[in-house]
Amino acid sequence: MKNINVLIGCIYCLLFLSFVSKSFAQQIPKLGIVSSISRDSIIHAAGFKYIGESVSNMISPALSINAFESNLEKIRNAKTKILSCNVFFPGSIKIAGPDVDLAKVLTYADGVLSRANKAGVKFIILGSSSARSIPEGYDKEKAKSDFVKTCAELAKLAAKHHVIIALENLQSSETNFINTVRDAADVVRKVNNPSFRLNADIFHMMRENESPEEIVKAGKLLAFCELAEKEKRTLPGVMKDDFKPYFSALKRISYSGYLFIEGKIEHPEVEIPFAFKYLTQQLTEVYK
Structure with a gap:
């Protein structure tokens, strides 16, 4: 009887440890994709919960009130949430x-x-x-100093x-100003406003041969992250790029954004669902 009680106690202990381990496991980042809202159904069916659209398509001040109201209706009816707008x-x-x-x-920024x-x-x-x-x-240090001041005003808005x-x-190859996470993080630090944060784009990091360690150094400045495959900017899984070194850096700063x-x-019908599965697998391997 005593041996049975000991065995039961051990089982409960193992179950408790398993529960604790799962409870403290880091949540993997929330996956989204930058695409047209017209692909909402495909994106939702693939498993994504978020879409990134563009300012010009959805919320630009240049859009008429009627056009903007029409976009609001599309956003309300979408299966996935329009979380971000770029450009x-x-x-x-x-x-x-x-x-x-x-x-x-x-x-312009106030309107957007x-x-x-x-x-x-x-x-x-x-x-x-x-x-x-x-x-x-042009003097890059002056440009950066002035840019910080401009961004501080944008942050207030x-x-x-x-x-x-x-x-x-x-x-x-796209711009000659702020080409690395290190440079962008420096601007964010100097602006020092919680409404102005860092987006670490892993695709651009790979193109600039920037180390994943820069993500770790940026730490809590990071509020958003983007990626694509290095060679042709394809969706994850097309060229089978390994993003795990960058995901490991995200895990080290407890990033679950x-x-x-x-x-x-x-x-889209093939690449979007596969990209979701491909990224989820790599993230799960790193964050387990």
Whole structure:
């Protein structure tokens, strides 16, 4: 009888330890994909809960009130949540360098962020390669100092409208300003506003041969993450890229926020479901 009680006690102990282990296991990042809202059904069926759209398509101040209201209806009826919009600024509105018209920048941004709030869009991704490119030979330190000041003003508007701006690192073939997570994180630190955070784009990190360690150094500045395969910016699984070193870095900072695919989609019915499964498998291997 005594041996049976000991055995039962051991079983309960193992079950308790298993429960504790599962309870303290890190939650994997929440998966989304940048695509048109017209693919909502395919994206939802694949397993994604979030879509990233573009400012110009959904919430730009240039859209008429009727067009914006129509978009709001699409957002309300979508099976997946429109969580983010990218391409914050068009190339015609400079946000870095000598030709910045701050009043114009802030007026436009206020319109975007106001509509983002009405649409329930939580994140505005600040990539905008053309808008932030600076003239060749221009003083990068001055450009960065001025950019920090501009971003500080943008952060105030984001706070007013309860939206988060996420600054994205972009590869040097797209822009000559802020090409790494390290540089983007430095801007975010200097802005020092919870409404202005970091978007670490792993695709651009790989293109710039930037170490996953920079994600660890950025730490709690990170509020968003994007990726695609390195060679042709394909969806995860097309070329079988291994993202696990970057996922390990995310795990080290206990990141369980948003991870969005932003890549070229040629065969959505096939590539989107496979990308969800492919990423989920790699994330599960790392976060287990």
